[in-house]
Amino acid sequence: MSDMQRFKRVLIANRGEIALRIQRACRQLGLETVAVYSEADADSRHVHEADVALCIGPAAASKSYLDMEGLLLAAKVTEAGAIHPGYGFLSENADFADAVEAAGLTFVGPTGASIRMMGDKITAKRAMRDAGVPCVPGSDGPLPSSAEEVRAIALEVGFPVIVKASGGGGGRGMRVVHSVDELDDAVALTAKEAQQAFGNPTLYLEKYMQKPRHVEIQVLCDTHGTALWLGARDCSLQRRHQKVLEEAPAPGIPPETIAEIGERCVQACRQIGYRGAGTFEFLYEDGIFAFIEMNTRVQVEHPITEETTGIDIVAQQLRVAQGETLDLRQEDILMQGHAIECRLNAEDAATFMPSPGTVTRWDLPGGPGIRVDTHVVSNYTVQPYYDSLIGKIISYGATREQAIARMRVALAEMRVEGISTNIALHQDLLADPQFQEGGVDIHYLERWLAERSPS
Amino acid sequence: MSTVENQVPVFEGIPSSDDLARIADLLVQAGLETIELSDGKGARCFLRVDASASASHVPTSGVPSAPAEAMQTDLAVKAPYFGVLALTELAEIGTLVRQGDVVAQMRIGTLQVPVTVPIEGTVVEVVGQDGVLTGYGAVVVRIEPTV
Incomplete structure (x- = not known):
């Protein structure tokens, strides 16, 4: 790194595997780390290994990982110069990003203005449309109050349509409408729910794609006008809008198609002055891409892009935050081979209920093309307070078949005792002929689960 | 200066009544009121000598007649918060503290968050270190509540 560092010490405002991942990137760049943690995470691996570790509150996230004021005070008292928010928690909170910068610290992520723009789905979609990013046909803005006008829009878009809350996300605040008769009631109900859940009754409407895939584009931008796309990921295997298994590249989609979408995404980044890492999420059906939303942070599934491009995304986030120029050109980025990520959750295999407890055995897989990102060690206690992600196995191969074969061996090698995990689910999925063929849609996993359940 | 601790028997479980008496005697002789023994496995034993009672009564038999508890x-x-610990003069072994007394401040710049005592008692151990960055929930002092 250059001598003109903006910061030498990074406060990691997160926990679990991503906190450890960020700590590793900091170490490689010669940056010191501050681990802030809740009382429940006192025994976490990154806490033990941090340069400075500080307990900032009780287990409740609202009083620790979500406590903006507390995090800023922790940065002050530990003399951290930057805050990396990871994913989840405050990573997409525009007010927090603004507050960090107002306190004279560097926020490792985009500006508050970018986060705010992408956080509002209507503004985000409008910005994307203006930048030439393909969007799903829809109302192009808030729904009018007149039921008649809403009906006219829906008829023009064509049923089925989906009514969504502007302030929603993560699968909340939306409703599919199959015919014009259901429309008025659906709009009224969704507006009411949106008001209750998000404090904002504003709705918009889109064409409901019936069997889309979830395909996303990773981007990386510096503050000197460089904006790069790092290929696509297919995250169609989801349960209740939670991704289960991801892969890169997206099977069966021509690289030229991805390149075209990628170029539009980075063009949009330049137009809005985006900085750092980000992800454009799309629905993909019948060769058509439709922008859903942009995630303005590092994502859980970032390692599969790291494997296929050889780029350390978290280290690049930190470099960009230092104000450095990305020393990469688009033509230098080669997307090679195939990578798969299986998210390991501490959950009951049948009911998907969280399975907290002490891990009494934790034997990790290895061998060529296998990477494990986890904060768990033997005798670690999985806490009931946070999400159930306990790690990620990432396999890489020259071909998709090789990546699958390596992953199957890795899952068979993995030994976990003391808690329940979803390893068996991943094994079954990898053996599924439809998955092996590639290109299943976002409803596939839930259908597959419903069909194999005895009830 | 002869210290009390190197005359106190090694703590392995609850001391016998003879040992308790001997420890109580040592405390009185040393002018101390309380002592904590611990075995490193979490077991602790506190003894407090009532100064007024013990002043005139130095037990000589094996029976702990001094009110050692x-x-x-x-x-x-x-x-209650994190910060740089600043102990007050009340954070001293043997000090009688009352509910609401401040034994330390957690300092972050000009911000100060007091560490208050929840119940009346006597300070028996000062765990926190003055001037050290201290986390939420860290033990600052231990008190023996007044019965």
């Missing part, structure tokens, strides 16, 4: 449960006074 074994296995008192102590109370940890924890940091």
Whole structure:
């Protein structure tokens, strides 16, 4: 790194595997780390290994990982110069990003203005449309109050349509409408729910794609006008809008198609002055891409892009935050081979209920093309307070078949005792002929689960 | 200066009544009121000598006639916030503290968050270190509640 560092010490405002991942990137760049943690995470691996570790509150996230004021005070008292928010928690909170910068610290992520723009789905979609990013046909803005006008829009878009809350996300605040008769009631109900859940009754409407895939584009931008796309990921295997298994590249989609979408995404980044890492999420059906939303942070599934491009995304986030120029050109980025990520959750295999407890055995897989990102060690206690992600196995191969074969061996090698995990689910999925063929849609996993359940 | 601790028997479980008496005698001789013994496995034994009673009565028999109270449960006074610990003059072994008394401040710049005592008692151990960055929930002092 250059001598003109903006910061030498990074406060990691997160926990679990991503906190450890960020700590590793900091170490490689010669940056010191501050681990802030809740009382429940006192025994976490990154806490033990941090340069400075500080307990900032009780287990409740609202009083620790979500406590903006507390995090800023922790940065002050530990003399951290930057805050990396990871994913989840405050990573997409525009007010927090603004507050960090107002306190004279560097926020490792985009500006508050970018986060705010992408956080509002209507503004985000409008910005994307203006930048030439393909969007799903829809109302192009808030729904009018007149039921008649809403009906006219829906008829023009064509049923089925989906009514969504502007302030929603993560699968909340939306409703599919199959015919014009259901429309008025659906709009009224969704507006009411949106008001209750998000404090904002504003709705918009889109064409409901019936069997889309979830395909996303990773981007990386510096503050000197460089904006790069790092290929696509297919995250169609989801349960209740939670991704289960991801892969890169997206099977069966021509690289030229991805390149075209990628170029539009980075063009949009330049137009809005985006900085750092980000992800454009799309629905993909019948060769058509439709922008859903942009995630303005590092994502859980970032390692599969790291494997296929050889780029350390978290280290690049930190470099960009230092104000450095990305020393990469688009033509230098080669997307090679195939990578798969299986998210390991501490959950009951049948009911998907969280399975907290002490891990009494934790034997990790290895061998060529296998990477494990986890904060768990033997005798670690999985806490009931946070999400159930306990790690990620990432396999890489020259071909998709090789990546699958390596992953199957890795899952068979993995030994976990003391808690329940979803390893068996991943094994079954990898053996599924439809998955092996590639290109299943976002409803596939839930259908597959419903069909194999005895009830 | 002869210290009390190198005359106190090694703590392995609850001391016998003879040992308790001997420890109580040592405390009185040393002008101390309380002592904590711990075995490193979490077991602790507190003894407090009532100064007024013991002043005129130095036991000579094996029976602990001084009112030494074994296995008192102590109370940890924890940091309600993180910051650089600044102990007050009350954070001193043997000090009688009352509910609401401030034994330390957690300092972050000009911000100060007081560490207050929840219940009346006597400070039996000062765990926190003055001037050290201290986390939420860390034990600052231990007090033995007044019965």
